[in-house]
């Protein structure tokens with residue numbers, strides 16, 4: 115078994131290690147230390163990567179990854195489980211929404227990164243090439259951000275590689291939510307970690323559970339149980355997996371943005387089904403004058419809404435998943 119996954123040390127078979135690692139050959143990155151757990155199973159098998167906190171205020175994913183690192187015991191593992199609970203290390207104590215304070219980049223839009231780019235691009239390059247591609251599976255844990263309510267869902271991407279797609283599908287079917295978004299069809303949001311992993315042949319997914327910067331137990335437990343059930347389905351963690359109904363596949367993710375700077379009066383809730391043309395809310399100015407009515411361009415299920423009423427021009431309002 116490998117003695118390391120890139121900069122992350124892996125102990126002898128049957129042992130667990132935790133601590134902090136860095137990317138020593140890049141001084142800008144090496145200012146920071148990232149927490150990790152590496153769990154070397156008593157018997158051999160695949161290497162499974164769990165990451166969280168690429169968005170630093172999506173706390174349920176971070177908390178779930180820490181719990182997984184503490185709860186999973188090497189005696190119950192066949193293979194290796196590597197966990198990085200907080201990718202956006204610069205943004206965590208700054209309580210950053212969406213971005214990383216080193217360069218104001220959204221770290222989940224810059225993959226595969228560049229060795230000589232911005233801080234986030236260099237981080238993406240190192241993480242992908244030194245860690246992610248040395249694993250056999252990858253899951254990235256998210257939530258609604260500090261200002262987002264959210265209905266739990268998973269995301270995967272079809273690569274055209276039958277084997278990679280089959281394995282990714284097996285992962286999302288084992289997590290335990292009602293909705294699965296297939297790919298990033300609009301091309302509006304390229305550069306995600308999971309999609310870059312999938313493009314490099316690593317079956318990968320995102321799981322979204324949690325909202326509004328709250329450490330709600332139900333949302334944390336959904337992530338913990340979801341990852342454990344995937345690990346059991348893949349034969350990496352001891353125990354019979356729970357046989358779950360597969361999620362409904364959503365073929366398109368429509369993100370609505372505001373044409374004006376102003377105050378958002380949202381008229382829908384997450385998990386609500388909406389019809390094309392339905393009124394979803396309105397934008398008003400700072401005197402309460404109506405600037406625009408927000409209507410649904412497509413029918414589907416509301417997967418997230420921005421809960422802060424303060425919206426910049428072109429600011430995000432909500433996301434609708436469109437069934438296949």
Ligand SMILES: [Zn+2]
Nearest residue numbers: 169172256257
């Ligand atoms: Zn996120």
